Amino acid sequence: MKHATFIIGSWVLTFASVAGYSVWVVRRGRQLAKSATKEEMPWT
């Protein structure tokens, strides 16, 4: 593939950003949920 560095780089950057943000959100949620009661989490 021509220009593989730029193309793969674009995809890696996109997927890494998305994955990094998703992991941060899920971990932050778990951390906060530990100290919350069931009533404070209406989605449960």
Add this chain to the structure above:
Amino acid sequence: MTEHSTGTPATRRLGFVVIVLMSWLALSGLWWSSEDVVQGSTVRIMYVHVPAIWVAYMAFGLTAVCSATYLSGRTRSIAWDRFAGASAEIGVMFVAVSLVTGSLWGRLTWGTYWVWDARLTSTAFLFITYVGYLAVRRLGGTLRQRARRSSVLALLAVLEIPLVHFSVTLWRSLHQDATIADPNAKVQMDGLMLFTLFLGLFAFTALFVWMVLHRQRVIHLEDTVADRGLDAAIADRRDEVAK
């Protein structure tokens, strides 16, 4: 698992679907689809660049809708403000992705990472505006104060989206015009290339839904913790443990 997280069986199923769609997109975008007759292999960047800016537009649009609903609603539920904040934050991330991937594509196609072109400049301005929106959300005050001031700002900021989108037709721009979204354009794309582009739009939209559901729940928990003054209690506890 559900009891100590922001996940539900529905979001877990959606998360699984997103992983499948994103994997399919990667295979189709990087290997299965053919190269463009004009752009060559650089078209493969479009399969992440276009969905990224699509999600950003959608995210900022949702922020505006939620903000308008908050301001006009009888109950003035803070839940609308949380959705608005979550959506804006995700939108900012996707604008950043769009700017960087577009810049890499520009280096290969135009020979430069950046030009002060109408589309690029207006997109950068959009990014800065919504970073400002997120900063305003972090100012002090009650939840209602945060909701009111950020809702007003969101309704002003969303006016930039048509400016960004139509910048290529309003001004002389190096950036190409709309290819698919133009109703007068005769789309001449290979079937698999067109499919991959729409797969990207669908996969990124599903990803956005998953992200916004989780993020607004995290904001809900952050607000709850702040209300109870738990931050201080946790800090005290941590100090005790450290000793």
